[in-house]
Amino acid sequence: MKRRKIDLAQAPVNFAKGADDRFQGATPLRGLLNKVFPDHWSFLLGEIALFSFIVLLGSGVFLTLFFDPSMKEVAYDGEYLALKGTMMSAAYESSLNLSFEVRGGLFMRQMHHWAALLFMASILVHMARVFFTGAFRKPREINWVIGVLLFLLGFFAGFTGYSLPDDGLSGTGLRIASAIMLTLPIIGTWLSASIFGGEFPGELIIGRFYIAHVLLIPGILLALIAAHLGIVFKQKHTQWPGPLRTNENVVGERMFPRYAMKQGGFFMAVFGVIALMAGLFQINPIWLFGPYRAAEVSSASQPDFYVMFMDGLVRLMPNWQIYIPIGNGYSIPPMFWPAVVGLGALFTLPMAYPWLEARKLKDKRSHHLLERPRDNPERVGIGMMAFTFFMVATISGSNDVISDKFHISLNAMTWAGRIGLLILPPLAYYISVRICLGLQQHDRQVLAHGVETGIIKRLPNGQFVEIHQPLGPVDDHGHPIPLEYAGWVVPKKMNRIGALAPAIKGFFFPVEKPAEIPVSPAVGGAVKREEIKSGR
Amino acid sequence: MTAVHHAGETGTPVDVNDPHLSRFDIVKEGLRRDDIEIVTYESHFHGQNSKAEKRVVRNISILFLLSGLFTLAFLVAYIWWPWHFKLGHTMSDYYTPILGITLGLGLLALGFAILAWAKKLLPHELSIQQRHGDPSSDDERLITGQTALFVADELGVQRRPLLKGAIALGSAPLGLAIAAPLVGGMIKNPHGDPEPMMYRTGFNPVANGGKPVRLTREDGSPIRPEDVSAGGQMTVFPGIPHGATNHYADSPTLLIHLRADDAATTRANAEADKNGRNKGSMWGNYVAYSKICTHAGCPASLYEQQTNRLLCPCHQSQFLITDNAQPVFGPATRRLPMLPLTVDEEGFFVAASDFKDTVGPDFWERP
Numbered sequence: 001m002k003r004r005k006i007d008l009a010q011a012p013v014n015f016a017k018g019a020d021d022r023f024q025g026a027t028p029l030r031g032l033l034n035k036v037f038p039d040h041w042s043f044l045l046g047e048i049a050l051f052s053f054i055v056l057l058g059s060g061v062f063l064t065l066f067f068d069p070s071m072k073e074v075a076y077d078g079e080y081l082a083l084k085g086t087m088m089s090a091a092y093e094s095s096l097n098l099s100f101e102v103r104g105g106l107f108m109r110q111m112h113h114w115a116a117l118l119f120m121a122s123i124l125v126h127m128a129r130v131f132f133t134g135a136f137r138k139p140r141e142i143n144w145v146i147g148v149l150l151f152l153l154g155f156f157a158g159f160t161g162y163s164l165p166d167d168g169l170s171g172t173g174l175r176i177a178s179a180i181m182l183t184l185p186i187i188g189t190w191l192s193a194s195i196f197g198g199e200f201p202g203e204l205i206i207g208r209f210y211i212a213h214v215l216l217i218p219g220i221l222l223a224l225i226a227a228h229l230g231i232v233f234k235q236k237h238t239q240w241p242g243p244l245r246t247n248e249n250v251v252g253e254r255m256f257p258r259y260a261m262k263q264g265g266f267f268m269a270v271f272g273v274i275a276l277m278a279g280l281f282q283i284n285p286i287w288l289f290g291p292y293r294a295a296e297v298s299s300a301s302q303p304d305f306y307v308m309f310m311d312g313l314v315r316l317m318p319n320w321q322i323y324i325p326i327g328n329g330y331s332i333p334p335m336f337w338p339a340v341v342g343l344g345a346l347f348t349l350p351m352a353y354p355w356l357e358a359r360k361l362k363d364k365r366s367h368h369l370l371e372r373p374r375d376n377p378e379r380v381g382i383g384m385m386a387f388t389f390f391m392v393a394t395i396s397g398s399n400d401v402i403s404d405k406f407h408i409s410l411n412a413m414t415w416a417g418r419i420g421l422l423i424l425p426p427l428a429y430y431i432s433v434r435i436c437l438g439l440q441q442h443d444r445q446v447l448a449h450g451v452e453t454g455i456i457k458r459l460p461n462g463q464f465v466e467i468h469q470p471l472g473p474v475d476d477h478g479h480p481i482p483l484e485y486a487g488w489v490v491p492k493k494m495n496r497i498g499a500l501a502p503a504i505k506g507f508f509f510p511v512e513k514p515a516e517i518p519v520s521p522a523v524g525g526a527v528k529r530e531e532i533k534s535g536r
Numbered sequence: 537m538t539a540v541h542h543a544g545e546t547g548t549p550v551d552v553n554d555p556h557l558s559r560f561d562i563v564k565e566g567l568r569r570d571d572i573e574i575v576t577y578e579s580h581f582h583g584q585n586s587k588a589e590k591r592v593v594r595n596i597s598i599l600f601l602l603s604g605l606f607t608l609a610f611l612v613a614y615i616w617w618p619w620h621f622k623l624g625h626t627m628s629d630y631y632t633p634i635l636g637i638t639l640g641l642g643l644l645a646l647g648f649a650i651l652a653w654a655k656k657l658l659p660h661e662l663s664i665q666q667r668h669g670d671p672s673s674d675d676e677r678l679i680t681g682q683t684a685l686f687v688a689d690e691l692g693v694q695r696r697p698l699l700k701g702a703i704a705l706g707s708a709p710l711g712l713a714i715a716a717p718l719v720g721g722m723i724k725n726p727h728g729d730p731e732p733m734m735y736r737t738g739f740n741p742v743a744n745g746g747k748p749v750r751l752t753r754e755d756g757s758p759i760r761p762e763d764v765s766a767g768g769q770m771t772v773f774p775g776i777p778h779g780a781t782n783h784y785a786d787s788p789t790l791l792i793h794l795r796a797d798d799a800a801t802t803r804a805n806a807e808a809d810k811n812g813r814n815k816g817s818m819w820g821n822y823v824a825y826s827k828i829c830t831h832a833g834c835p836a837s838l839y840e841q842q843t844n845r846l847l848c849p850c851h852q853s854q855f856l857i858t859d860n861a862q863p864v865f866g867p868a869t870r871r872l873p874m875l876p877l878t879v880d881e882e883g884f885f886v887a888a889s890d891f892k893d894t895v896g897p898d899f900w901e902r903p
Contacts, residue, residue: 030578034570037666073781079621087781107635114679139669139840171567172834176850179897180830188899189726189734199733200833201782236667250665254572258661261654268647272640279636294781295754295771295788295827299849314832316850321869321898333898334867335832366669400852410852411865488606500630526841 016371036254037259041247042129046123049150051270052115053225059112060214066102068094069164069210071203073302080287087167088291095165095286109276116158119272120306123151131383132354134371137366141354143231146224148351153221158304160213162284169284169421171292172301174201176311183336202293241369242485248368278424300401306396307389309346315418316396350386372487374443376434381429388428388462392420443490447471448482453494469494571666579659584666592656599649605833606642610822613638734899738774738784738824739875740890748878751776751791751824751885758884761822764793771827774887786895788827788835789875790846791885792857796821798844801858807875813892814860819885825861826875826895829853831868833897872897 020026070090076083078093079100098105127147128138137145152451159177163170178200181192197204237249245251253259277283290296303311314335322332357379358364373380386480396417403410450468457465470480471491504510547568550557556567567574619631651870672680693700714788726734736742739749750758752775764770766890775782779787795803799821806814806823817823825846830838834850845864846855853868855861873893880886894902 010889030566031570034567034572034665036572038665081623104632104635105621107632171782172850172874175833175834181899182899186902189901190723193724193726194722197722199726202786210671221722235669244662244664248667248669250667251575251660252663258654258658261650261658265647265650265652265654268643268650270647272643272645275643276636276640279633279640292782294782294785294833295773295837297837297849299838301834301850308627311851317867319853319863319867319869328901328903330900331898331902332900333831334869334896368669369665399848410847414852414866519895 006175008354010216015451018049019342030182032252033256035255036127036250037255037303038237038250039259039523040497042133042238043128045122046130046264046265048270049119049224049319050229051125051267052122052274054117054267055271055344056112056119057218059115060106062108063112063340064214066094066098067091067164067210068107069207071166071201071206078095083287083290086291089206091164091166092286092291095167096504107278110281110283113162114281115274116154116161116276117304117306118156118270118277118284120151120154120304121153123147125305127350128387130379131350132373133377134367134376136354138354139235139366140231140238143228143235143352146228146231146353148347150221150224150228152347153217153224155306157217159307160209160217162304163209163286164206164213165286167286167293168289168292168296168298169301170296171201171294173303173307174205174292175294176314180335180339182217182334184340185330185332185336189300201294205531219390236368236369238370239374245535247366247367248464255434299404300398302398305394309393310343310397312393312396312399312417313342315399317391318415318418320457325409332499345362346390353382374436375487377433377440378438381433384428384432385425388425389421390426392417398423441477442492443485446490446492447485448480450480451494451497472499563861567663569649573664573666575662575664577661578658580656591718596649596652596657599652601647603642603649606638606645610635610638610642621650691781708725730745734902735894737890738779738787739775739789739887741855743776748880748886748888749779750880751789751887753777753879754780756780759791760880760883761793761820761879761885764791764822766792766793766795766821767841771835771837772824772885779899786826786828788837789824790827790837791822791824792839794823794857795843798858799823805859809860814874817874817876817888817892818833819879822875822877823857824875824877824887825855825857825872827872828896829868830863830870830872832868836872 015242016026027264038283068090068226072090074086074093076086076088076093078084078096083096095109098109100106102108119383130144159173160510163174163177178192178196180415181195184191192200195205195208212263217493239245239252242251289298295399302308316336317334320334324330324332396413400410401415402408402415450470453467455467455468457467459465472481474480474485492498547630549568550561550565552562552565578829582594586797605707613631613634617631617634618627620628622628671677688694693703732886741748743749746889751772752758754773756775756779757773759773765868769790770792772789772821774784774787776784778784799818802823803818806818807816809815818885827835829848829850831848831853834848836846836848836853836855838847838849839845840847844857845862846857848855848866848868853866854864855872856864857866860874863869863871871893873895874893878886878888
């Protein structure tokens with residue numbers, strides 16, 4: 001029998017042919033390999049969230065292998081001697097075992113928690129980038145809404161997650177969550193009783209939060225992230241204005257290989273930073289908090305930072321209760337306003353913002369070019385107003401720690417927060433609008449008169465003038481012809497327009513010879529450069 | 537660039553089977569078909585194998601090797617470093633930090649190696665792709681819309697009102713049937729039997745077979761008046777089975793032994809209580825308040841002896857002990873309920889009755 005020769009070099013070709021016969025993938029694959037992405041550092045903020053999410057999924061699966069979501073009372077009999085014999089829930093016991101008796105378990109727990117914090121923080125910064133540059137405008141409104149939903153889901157994923165260990169701190173959080181449900185008019189007690197399976201805390205809540213945390217919320221998150229990225233891919237990324245860039249094109253580099261490699265490298269770097277934090281910085285040391293007991297709480301009971309704004313709003317809310325004198329009498333507790341209405345407004349208002357702005361500006365066009373924040377002062381003002389509100393609320397969420405560390409009266413901190421919440425946002429609006437207008441004006445100034453050179457000239461009549469370097473052509477008198485603003489950075493320093501010699505590469509010694517200085521042919525040959533010495 | 541390119545290609549096509557074409561020529565033909573134009577495509581280096589290029593390649597290689605080294609160190613530490621937790625200062629204290637440092641640096645080195653490779657070795661390019669973000673043409677929209685309407689016509693629900701009603705009536709129960717187990721399984725009546733959970737705590741004699749419930753420590757031991765020194769306070773629990781567990785999360789109570797002058801003020805205020813619920817609830821110089829904050833349910837456990845205030849560490853509500861635990865600062869609106877105190881024949885504290893106010897955070901239908 002004749003042995004058939006296998007041509008190894010031909011194998012990939014045959015494989016590719018076979019694949020295309022079946023799936024007709026050649027043309028779309030070429031399109032994918034060729035797809036052009038615009039590049040700017042601020043476009044990578046959302047990537048950090050995506051990469052953190054991947055780390056979250058991986059470390060989370062590891063944790064589920066050891067965690068027991070049960071509220072059965074057990075006596076602790078583990079390696080952490082300080083709690084030996086203490087009665088606690090099986091959930092808390094298994095969390096302790098994860099920290100002390102699973103090899104590398106504490107590392108994975110801390111990695112999961114740090115990744116969650118980074119996930120939420122990068123979503124916030126990414127949202128700010130998208131908002132302040134107007135990237136949410138038509139046709140990207142839906143993706144903005146999905147982004148806000150992702151933050152909301154991340155909020156609940158985080159809350160259900162740090163409730164699971166059933167330690168002293170997380171039990172306190174659950175207690176407050178139950179109280180927030182109770183504030184709902186009419187259905188409050190029913191909702192709380194249904195979710196907790198009876199009176200707080202009951203025996204079911206950890207199991208219910210567990211399935212929400214490991215299946216329901218991550219499932220929706222994953223679906224929304226897929227939609228988010230799919231829409232970015234379909235609509236193509238926005239870009240900053242600049243040379244060659246128009247509303248109809250994308251200027252950047254092709255996805256493969258360089259862009260994709262940079263993404264891969266960046267993922268490794270983000271993962272590396274999370275790993276460093278997981279190893280070096282302690283987070284949520286549950287063994288110090290003890291098991292949850294309804295009678296115990298310590299001061300400085302803070303939620304994770306992305307929940308802190310809500311806790312801060314609850315702290316600042318004055319004790320205004322609404323009584324409704326019908327029948328036995330009904331009431332709406334003050335916590336209803338910050339925790340239910342406030343949280344609702346903080347998520348629905350941003351979602352509606354793209355349409356509100358388009359309506360106000362009567363703008364129905366599609367925008368693929370970003371706007372520099374200064375070019376839309378109103379938007380920056382509104383954004384800063386929201387951000388200031390969020391920050392005052394967040395800081396108030398830890399006002400007890402601040403008053404303890406800085407020896408400030410706690411009541412003074414509360415009052416400062418209450419007043420700050422009302423005064424500071426409008427102030428932030430005013431200041432940021434003024435800054436934007438000032439920056440706009442300066443851009444126009446440089447475009448009209450040129451860059452300040454720092455060279456002062458004395459005129460024959462004794463007057464001093466500063467010489468400006470025009471950015472464009474000049475008229476017959478040598479005055480610059482005003483240039484139109486193009487929506488992009490205006491060079492304002494001489495260095496930016498080539499007044500500085502190019503840098504020579506190399507850290508300790510020059511790697512290459514300095515580039516030849518281009519000189520006018522009239523001079524004849526390169527000019528020898530010498531060190532400037534004193535005249536002596 | 538004002539010209540708008542509509543679906544299709546610009547430039548002149550080339551025959552990709554032409555043997556004279558270089559690979560890059562074929563790539564460019566692909567780019568042309570995808571409406572991409574490469575504006576610049578240049579190497580970072582002058583010529584091949586320049587000194588600068590070798591240097592970059594060397595640095596990237598070092599980064600890759602470093603990554604391998606750190607990751608290997610991670611594996612070694614993971615396996616051989618003593619990791620079992622021991623009290624005191626031991627080698628195991630460094631287990632997690634070493635894992636973090638080795639894995640973190642390994643990943644960072646790998647990340648920077650790839651980034652440097654992409655940014656410093658690969659040619660820098662600037663490409664322009666047309667967006668083609670135009671909406672579908674009016675014709676297309678019309679056709680799709682008409683097709684959708686035709687589908688609706690074919691179903692004929694509009695023309696057959698009987699069907700419409702039948703479908704609505706027929707499928708609505710199914711929707712409810714899907715929701716029923718979820719709602720029906722989870723729903724709990726907060727005011728149903730056997731115990732009205734919103735209004736009863738472990739101090740209710742019902743839980744103790746009708747006898748008054750003793751105040752106990754966490755370990756279940758009863759408390760005599762002399763166990764709490766003047767100016768002192770103690771967290772007490774109902775003296776029933778599981779009374780100190782989270783099953784009675786509403787029951788933790790703060791027993792306070794007031795100094796004589798404070799006790800007089802407190803008693804005067806309690807007797808003058810508007811709705812009379814706190815009347816006669818004190819026993820001697822002792823007073824007991826629910827520890828569960830009426831705001832969000834955290835234990836209001838910070839007792840300021842000097843000002844006679846109770847502070848809740850969660851949201852900083854403050855309650856004045858000498859005045860029926862009225863809220864004096866913060867978001868709480870309702871006073872802490874007072875537990876009627878007395879002493880049984882054996883000389884131990886008991887609750888004369890359950891709390892007369894509702895314990896815990898406020899809600900809609902609280903009377």
